[in-house]
Amino acid sequence: MTEDCLKLTIYFGESDRLGRRLLSDALLEAFEQAGSRAAVLLRATEGFGIKQQLHTQRLLTLSEDLPLVAVAIDRREKIEALLPRVQPLVEGGLITLERARMVSGAVTKAELPEQLNEATKLTVYLGRAERASGRPAYIAAVDLLREHGLDGATVLLGVDGMAHAARHRARFFSRNANVPLMIIASGSGEQVQDVLEPLGRLLGNPLLTLERVRVCKRDGRKLAEPRHLPERDEAGLGVWQKLMVHAAEDARHDGHALYLQLIRRLREEGATGATALRGIWGYSGDRQPHGDRFLSLRRGVPVVTVIVDQPDAIQRWWKVVDEVTDEAGLVTSEMVPAFHSVGPDIQRGGLRLARLRF
Amino acid sequence: MSSGAWVGLALVGGVGAVARFLIDGAISPRREGPFPLGTFVINIAGAFTLGLLTGASVTGAWLFILGTGFLGSFTTFSTWIFETDRLAEDGEEGVAGANLGISVVAGLAAAGAGWAIGAL
Numbered sequence: 001m002t003e004d005c006l007k008l009t010i011y012f013g014e015s016d017r018l019g020r021r022l023l024s025d026a027l028l029e030a031f032e033q034a035g036s037r038a039a040v041l042l043r044a045t046e047g048f049g050i051k052q053q054l055h056t057q058r059l060l061t062l063s064e065d066l067p068l069v070a071v072a073i074d075r076r077e078k079i080e081a082l083l084p085r086v087q088p089l090v091e092g093g094l095i096t097l098e099r100a101r102m103v104s105g106a107v108t109k110a111e112l113p114e115q116l117n118e119a120t121k122l123t124v125y126l127g128r129a130e131r132a133s134g135r136p137a138y139i140a141a142v143d144l145l146r147e148h149g150l151d152g153a154t155v156l157l158g159v160d161g162m163a164h165a166a167r168h169r170a171r172f173f174s175r176n177a178n179v180p181l182m183i184i185a186s187g188s189g190e191q192v193q194d195v196l197e198p199l200g201r202l203l204g205n206p207l208l209t210l211e212r213v214r215v216c217k218r219d220g221r222k223l224a225e226p227r228h229l230p231e232r233d234e235a236g237l238g239v240w241q242k243l244m245v246h247a248a249e250d251a252r253h254d255g256h257a258l259y260l261q262l263i264r265r266l267r268e269e270g271a272t273g274a275t276a277l278r279g280i281w282g283y284s285g286d287r288q289p290h291g292d293r294f295l296s297l298r299r300g301v302p303v304v305t306v307i308v309d310q311p312d313a314i315q316r317w318w319k320v321v322d323e324v325t326d327e328a329g330l331v332t333s334e335m336v337p338a339f340h341s342v343g344p345d346i347q348r349g350g351l352r353l354a355r356l357r358f
Numbered sequence: 359m360s361s362g363a364w365v366g367l368a369l370v371g372g373v374g375a376v377a378r379f380l381i382d383g384a385i386s387p388r389r390e391g392p393f394p395l396g397t398f399v400i401n402i403a404g405a406f407t408l409g410l411l412t413g414a415s416v417t418g419a420w421l422f423i424l425g426t427g428f429l430g431s432f433t434t435f436s437t438w439i440f441e442t443d444r445l446a447e448d449g450e451e452g453v454a455g456a457n458l459g460i461s462v463v464a465g466l467a468a469a470g471a472g473w474a475i476g477a478l
Contacts, residue, residue, distance in 0.1 A: 057444070058444045059382070059397075060441065062383075252449070256392070256448075297446045298447060299448075
């Protein structure tokens with residue numbers, strides 16, 4: 001079954017509280033009560049927000065308030081009904097809404113967003129413990145995506161969330177068996193269309209979303225510039241854009257870790273935020289799927305860095321991304337139709353969905 | 359050790375931990391580059407101060423409270439090693455080695471300088 005859906009994403013801080021409760025708990029509880037189809041809470045490895053304050057797991061003191069990303073997926077009406085409950089909870093952070101096609105149940109016929117001329121981003125929502133053909137399902141799924149020639153896939157493990165409408169939460173003393181995870185992959189429209197049916201057979205009862213993106217770079221090679229979108233749509237609503245940079249943690253730029261260089265440069269140049277999420281498995285470009293290696297000091301996991309801003313600003317951040325990904329990295333760009341940033345005395349954007357034809 | 363010294367140790371130990379958190383929190387966000395300067399400054403300052411105390415022949419309950427209590431919780435071996443490991447994970451083996459080597463050499467020099475000044 002294919003339905004129009006919305007993806008709600010909230011970027012905030014691990015130590016943000018509402019009175020005595022953690023904001024992360026309050027948000028996930030709201031997603032659970034709303035019965036969201038899928039929800040994932042991700043803990044970032046490094047990032048900064050509108051206050052330009054760096055949070056990183058590299059330094060102990062700066063790691064006690066890491067950036068968090070909460071994602072909820074459902075039919076458009078259900079996310080719109082959830083918004084008035086969730087929006088007032090976020091006193092500092094960023095809320096975005098993105099349109100997607102949601103594919104669930106028996107995936108028989110592949111249906112894609114209108115335009116096939118650009119690339120498609122495929123997101124798969126699973127539980128970590130799910131298995132497929134005798135292996136962890138996420139590893140089998142990544143292999144399948146690579147066989148079908150997709151440009152890259154990154155598996156992000158949640159610390160809390162919902163898979164198949166049931167809440168699964170990671171705890172300290174627990175096997176944390178079925179914590180939800182998401183696989184973010186991108187490829188051409190045809191590749192994604194071809195992989196949907198085998199992916200449905202492999203996973204049995206998957207929940208997938210499809211979004212339109214543009215693949216700007218692959219293995220450090222430039223394929224296209226991000227589209228220069230107008231700042232507003234015809235109705236005057238603000239338009240926003242997102243850049244995602246997928247690279248292995250051991251990918252380098254100027255002799256340093258690529259994702260760390262990217263975050264540092266963006267912060268120096270005054271960007272209003274960037275978040276780096278460390279995956280557990282994945283690949284980009286021509287590399288084999290990789291994760292951590294046993295007894296290796298360097299980490300081999302993939303990292304995704306996310307930047308969301310207004311179209312003119314994205315053109316500036318694209319120049320930084322382009323420089324830093326000169327040797328490696330998969331870069332995608334896409335439109336974000338609603339963006340609401342809240343900080344001390346700051347309010348940017350709003351949550352009405354912009355519409356552009358391109 | 360008297361019970362008063364134990365209470366002093368507990369209180370001053372807490373102050374040391376808070377001081378480390380505040381000083382590291384003030385240094386680290388301002389720095390770019392991979393070297394963990396906050397932890398380095400704290401450990402070197404701690405080594406210097408412990409040298410100063412022993413050089414000035416502070417002994418008994420005061421050494422227990424200030425040395426073991428305050429400096430014991432202010433300085434940190436575990437964070438030094440933890441941040442070195444994170445550097446190596448990020449492929450910064452050179453900086454990781456420098457963090458180990460420079461900390462040892464600078465720490466010995468700071469302790470020696472503290473001792474010499476304290477003994478004046």
